[in-house]
Amino acid sequence: MSTAIDITSLNAYYGSFQAVADVSLTIAPRSITAFIGPSGCGKSTLLRTLNRMHEVIPGARVTGSVSVDGEDVYATGVDPVLVRQRVGMVFQRPNPFPTMSIRDNVLAGVRLQRRRLSRHDGDDVVERSLRAAGLWDEVRDRLGKPGSSLSGGQQQRLCIARAIAIEPDVLLMDEPCSALDPISTLAIEDLMAGLRASYTVVIVTHNMAQAARISDKTAFFTIDGARKPGRLVEYDDTTTVFTSPSQQATADYVAGRFG
Amino acid sequence: MAVIVLDRAPTLTLTTRTVRRGRRAANTAATWVIGVLFILALVPLASLAWTAFSRGLARFDTDFLTNSMRGVVGAGGGALHAVLGTGLITGATIALSVPVGIAAAIYLVEYGRGAFARTVTFLVDVMTGIPSIVAGLFAYTVFSLVLGPGARSGLAGALALSLLMIPNVVRTSEEMLRLVPDDLREAAYALGTPKYRTIGKIVLPTAMSGIVSGVMIGVARIVGETAPLLLVAGYSDAMNYNLFSERMTTLPVFIYQQWKFKGTDVAAYDDRAWTAALMLIAFVLVLNLSSRLVARVFAPKTR
Numbered sequence: 001m002s003t004a005i006d007i008t009s010l011n012a013y014y015g016s017f018q019a020v021a022d023v024s025l026t027i028a029p030r031s032i033t034a035f036i037g038p039s040g041c042g043k044s045t046l047l048r049t050l051n052r053m054h055e056v057i058p059g060a061r062v063t064g065s066v067s068v069d070g071e072d073v074y075a076t077g078v079d080p081v082l083v084r085q086r087v088g089m090v091f092q093r094p095n096p097f098p099t100m101s102i103r104d105n106v107l108a109g110v111r112l113q114r115r116r117l118s119r120h121d122g123d124d125v126v127e128r129s130l131r132a133a134g135l136w137d138e139v140r141d142r143l144g145k146p147g148s149s150l151s152g153g154q155q156q157r158l159c160i161a162r163a164i165a166i167e168p169d170v171l172l173m174d175e176p177c178s179a180l181d182p183i184s185t186l187a188i189e190d191l192m193a194g195l196r197a198s199y200t201v202v203i204v205t206h207n208m209a210q211a212a213r214i215s216d217k218t219a220f221f222t223i224d225g226a227r228k229p230g231r232l233v234e235y236d237d238t239t240t241v242f243t244s245p246s247q248q249a250t251a252d253y254v255a256g257r258f259g
Numbered sequence: 260m261a262v263i264v265l266d267r268a269p270t271l272t273l274t275t276r277t278v279r280r281g282r283r284a285a286n287t288a289a290t291w292v293i294g295v296l297f298i299l300a301l302v303p304l305a306s307l308a309w310t311a312f313s314r315g316l317a318r319f320d321t322d323f324l325t326n327s328m329r330g331v332v333g334a335g336g337g338a339l340h341a342v343l344g345t346g347l348i349t350g351a352t353i354a355l356s357v358p359v360g361i362a363a364a365i366y367l368v369e370y371g372r373g374a375f376a377r378t379v380t381f382l383v384d385v386m387t388g389i390p391s392i393v394a395g396l397f398a399y400t401v402f403s404l405v406l407g408p409g410a411r412s413g414l415a416g417a418l419a420l421s422l423l424m425i426p427n428v429v430r431t432s433e434e435m436l437r438l439v440p441d442d443l444r445e446a447a448y449a450l451g452t453p454k455y456r457t458i459g460k461i462v463l464p465t466a467m468s469g470i471v472s473g474v475m476i477g478v479a480r481i482v483g484e485t486a487p488l489l490l491v492a493g494y495s496d497a498m499n500y501n502l503f504s505e506r507m508t509t510l511p512v513f514i515y516q517q518w519k520f521k522g523t524d525v526a527a528y529d530d531r532a533w534t535a536a537l538m539l540i541a542f543v544l545v546l547n548l549s550s551r552l553v554a555r556v557f558a559p560k561t562r
């Protein structure tokens with residue numbers, strides 16, 4: 001079910017500004033990979049190139065290649081809509097659809113893709129996704145309530161449920177816990193450990209402890225100055241990155257010494 | 260700093276107090292001035308409402324609501340044909356301008372880039388300022404060219420009114436669509452949704468409450484239009500169920516006619532005019548109030 005991702009000489013631009021320069025890395029299936037690095041080094045940008053969400057921004061473009069399960073998602077003729085159905089995404093700010101109930105939010109992806117769904121199958125998808133997102137027990141008796149009636153942490157887990165309801169192979173998460181309290185954060189970290197069994201997960205985080213706790217591999221990015229592109233410094237097993245990195249810059253960053 | 264403040268503490272308190280007293284006086288004065296101006300502004304409104312109410316009540320009866328003016332000279336008769344005309348012409352105006360207006364707004368917000376989008380925006384701005392009589396002349400010309408000179412119909416009236424309403428719909432819809440956070444669009448894209456479905460299933464429903472109430476307020480504005488209708492829809496005493504041919508009367512035109520062409524029984528014509536005015540005011544009021552209700556019904560629920 002899950003898939004390896006191959007990034008080769010990837011450059012990402014916003015108009016004439018280059019945000020990411022020459023990144024190459026390979027992400028193993030069924031693993032959690034953390035992207036860390038200072039603000040503005042292009043972590044979110046890189047993440048969004050993986051499911052072709054980068055090009056949604058006017059003027060944004062990409063060179064290089066990204067292959068998911070051996071298929072280049074930037075090859076000509078590839079429909080970005082189909083790429084996004086295989087590579088799901090959870091955003092920094094929880095963004096449930098305000099016009100929809102909790103149940104409809106979970107089913108939104110399935111319905112928006114016009115997949116046929118019987119009421120019974122729908123119930124199954126809702127329960128399975130909400131269980132996987134660790135939210136089922138909290139909302140099982142109010143599935144008809146609006147998604148925006150939940151707390152921030154619950155909304156974020158609802159968004160995770162919505163993302164996994166369409167059964168992607170890969171799940172991208174951009175600082176999914178940055179708007180949450182420690183308890184909700186813990187709940188999401190627990191659920192990610194469970195997701196690893198069936199999904200390839202890539203997470204951007206500013207929380208070193210979180211990266212160290214949950215990820216198998218860590219990629220450290222940095223930026224050489226204002227208006228310079230971000231670049232990959234080191235990519236290795238998480239334990240190696242945090243205990244004996246090969247680059248001084250990495251060691252400084254994970255130890256909390258900057259510059 | 261601290262030393263200076265301490266040093267001057269007594270004077271400071273004193274000035275503060277004077278300043279405060281001055282400010283309080285200014286505040287009170289301003290409150291009074293604004294209050295008085297507010298009441299002054301209310302006077303004509305209240306007087307208008309009262310006059311329309313007291314004078315309109317005389318003929319506010321079942322006869323008025325069930326009869327047209329066909330064959331009526333002097334007392335009696337009613338405005339059923341005008342109510343029907345208002346309903347038909349307003350309905351046709353909505354049917355013409357809402358799809359066009361919303362489509363233009365969607366284009367401007369979701370697709371429009373560059374020179375063409377700027378041109379559309381500019382044209383919408385220009386349309387906003389069109390005098391209603393010019394819209395009437397435009398519709399008159401269009402229908403005369405197609406159907407021969409002097410052709411009059413309810414549809415021609417609806418075309419003229421659409422010209423006035425479309426920029427209204429574009430503006431409010433555009434504003435409402437821009438209020439939909441990009442987060443929601445991105446969330447839909449990230450679920451593998453094509454753009455047109457994102458717009459149809461996520462963006463429009465989220466903006467719907469604002470769009471609907473905007474449309475209702477737009478209707479309230481055009482329902483009182485008279486000049487273009489006098490030109491293209493004309494005036495008739497009888498019921499006309501057909502939008503596509505013959506003259507058709509609306510309430511404001513009815514008022515004008517009753518007022519302008521009084522027969523010998525002047526009071527009967529005056530009374531009818533006032534009753535129609537009362538109905539028109541009530542209708543606009545109901546539209547404005549229900550636009551709020553509708554906004555609440557369509558608004559995203561939070562609990």
Ligand SMILES: Nc1ncnc2c1ncn2[C@@H]1O[C@H](COP(=O)(O)OP(=O)(O)OP(=O)(O)O)[C@@H](O)[C@H]1O
Pocket residue numbers: 014017019037038039040041042043044045046057227
């Ligand atoms: N929509 C955009 N238009 C233009 N430039 C952008 C846009 N989004 C990001 N950038 C620029 O691209 C660079 C990388 O931004 P990005 O958001 O990828 O950084 P990040 O590593 O995710 O930072 P953070 O940790 O603060 O989220 C920054 O210099 C940023 O200013």
Ligand SMILES: [Mg+2]
Pocket residue numbers: 043044045174204
């Ligand atoms: Mg970011």
